[in-house]
Amino acid sequence: MATKWTIGGDAADPQKLARFWAAALGYVIEPGFDEPDMAGIIDPDDVGPAICFGRVPEPKTSKNRLHIDIRVAGPGERDAASAERMRTKAAALMELGATQVREDFYGPELGHIVMLDPEGNEFCVG
Template sequence: MATHWTLGCDAVDPRRLAAFWALALGYVAEPGYDFPDGASIIDPAGRGPAIGFLRVPEPKTAKNRMHVDIRVAGEPPWDMTERERLIRAKVGELVVAGATAVREELEDDGVLGHVVMHDPEGNEFCVA
């Protein structure tokens, strides 16, 4: 049996970052978690890990050693046209929510592989 775990994240503004990631991942605020210096989100279906955000005084200063990959197209095999449409739609939604699109990464055949992004506090993640 797998061990239950929570992804812990530092944040200057935990509530804002939790709201962004809840939108990005389809998560919801964790019921009963109401602390001024933190926020927590959960998978409403109970499959994914909880993600906690704790206030820290310093902003992010270096590249993430780990990051989240959001897989909007699911698992292969893919209809590549539909996969690209899903990726671009999610990128647009997340830009409106405060993310920044950094660059597109193409596969060897020129097909969109993923988009590298920054969340509202500059943490790297990818949409694939």
């Protein structure tokens, strides 16, 4: 049996990041875990890991060594339909406060889209 685990992240505004990532992933704010210096989100189906954000005083200064990939392209080869799903998701995330950095290609097809969350943390939509 696998061990339950949680992803923890630093934040300038834990509630803002929790709201962004809850919307991005289809998660919900974790009941009882929403304080001024900490906020958490959980998968409402209890399948994915919980994610918590804790306030820290220092700003982000370098590239993430670990990041979240949002997978919407689907299995198998990349094609026009998978590119459309990735671009649609990226557009929705930009409306939530994300920034698109670039599109990376696998040969002629879109492989993934590199983005930044509202606090500048890198993630990909693939």
